[in-house]
Amino acid sequence: MGICWCKEKHEENESYFPQSNNDNIDSAIQSVTPFSSAEYYLENTEKGCPDSLTVDKLVLETLGIIGTLVDNEQEPPPSMLRLHNIADNEEGWIQVVKSMVNVIPMTDPLGSSVITLLLDDSPLPSRESVLHVASMFNLSAQSALVGRINAPKQRNICVVLGCIAEKLAGPSSLGILTDSTLDYLITNLNTDTDPNVILFSLIALEKFAQTSENKATIIRRLQSEPSCPISKLEAWVRDDHFIKKQVGFCAQWALDNLFVMPNRKFSYLTVDNSHLNAMLNTSDVSEYLKISPDGVEARCDAYSFESVRCTAQADSGVWYYEVTIITPGVMQIGWATKDSNFLNHEGYGIGDDKYSLAYDGCRKLIWYNAKSEPQHLPRWQAGDILGCLLDIENQLIWFSVNGHLIPPCTHVFGMAKSGFFAAASFMSFQQCHFNFGAEPFKHPPRTTYSTFNDTGVLDPECRQVLPRHIYLNQLRQQSVREDSCTLCYDKKASVRLIPCEHGGFCTSCVGQLNECPMCRSAIHVVVDDTSQ
């Protein structure tokens, strides 16, 4: 389950796992909670802003706890609640930003996520506060160069800039992307900057580009450079260094989707996918997930919990695929049927309903029906190989990390016995690479198994991962027939409601209604309207 406290509470209280699991979480929380007096976490009474040391501590505490939180229904940790209260007034918001930038280490896989979580749940800052923060960072080409001695701080500044750009998309975002901010971000793209800083500078530019005037400004600026700095980074997509690989992925995605440069061919036109018979399904993915042009690598830079299924389906027998972990943060990777829903905005993904099961090697949890079960393996690292084996005959799912097996899971087979797809969910800034059998496996199982690449069939248009602007343009040009249902515009209008006599609907829409959509009167009879 993604970490998100904005959603509504669920009624369901069934547990599929022993209750004792919670003990681990409780003790983990206690062990990282150095203060216990109620005063320290006092709610709703935040007057003025506490000193920076206190806020620094609260930020680090939140970072320490966040990886142990597994349930959206539980209250956010007290340190996080207090930070929200502090950020409620403008002075406090500025201090929270300052503390996050100063204290969050680059090595923590959840560091960047914590910044986005805290900023996302805080009230929107005023334009003055944002400008104050921007001037506090003193952004310029010069500060980018001087800042190289403190990469973690620069990385955090870029994460914050990206968050602010996304939250304030529109006129306020224009106010922050000044010439000096742009100088700072573009200077960071030099290949001799720390790759972590390059990565989040690129993501910040991407978020600023959500406002179209900013996008035009950024494109003009990129074109005025002697050679486009993002194009240089694109070559890193095949680098063995895992941070550089992410930079390459994001650079390629940005050039295909946002900063379209003349004389550059879209990647989908140049990539060779002829050896692939199974890919991630670009028609079966939540809105913000980025998929590579070859369709086997995915990344999330949104603040939602993004999910995807593969194109091929498993109905019987034994199936295996492998995933290379590129970022060591929260991803839930495993198996899902089509009944499994992607509720990205609510933080629900693979393993968070009854029709899917997943492993999350950051928090070391098996997920089924939004309940988790701890596993005894080390936290996963970039480069680790997750093996996913589905044995439909024996109703078992096995996961392995670098060949080390986790005890098999059986939960999902109560609800689903066929129609399985490889599937995964991603928290912000997470990325992994799928191997459905087109490349040799690193840790193949000893049993006989099938692969999606051996059995899958891809028709030519599914093989293409189109840039979004091209895909959406194609969709928007579809025409709508005049005699179509006024609710779905999809099927032909064919029925009329009695007694109110309102018509212009199709039978499938009316089947979902309790009352007339026009006048709210009860529907007694539905009559065929096509004979007139």
Add this chain to the structure above:
Amino acid sequence: MAALPRRIIKETQRLLQEPVPGISAVPDESNARYFHVIVTGPEDSPFEGGLFKLELFLPEDYPMSAPKVRFITKIYHPNIDRLGRICLDILKDKWSPALQIRTVLLSIQALLSAPNPDDPLANDVAELWKVNEAEAIRNAKEWTRRYAMDN
């Protein structure tokens, strides 16, 4: 990206071809279900002169369920809370699939003209609106100037 329902395509085309005065709703470049919305504060209301940014999201089962709409610009209004959530019946139990993005946004604009402190979401604001309307209106004007005007 799942295939886009025709209903959404149709509404998007119409919003772009025949915009509603005082309201702009632009689909996100990479997400056809997400709209960037700007509503101008109605004349003769404390929000006059302000440009209010909102986000509108069409859920999976739209139009059978209501769009999710939220103010992004801070606003002092008894039916809008500090996170920008809006208390409006047609967004909840009074939703009908015959309503559209444009009708929803017009209703929100009307809510700015006619705050309803008897059905509050922001309790402190509603309270003040009831006991001292003049002061509440002063606050609303001040917030509009501070957060919803560019200069």
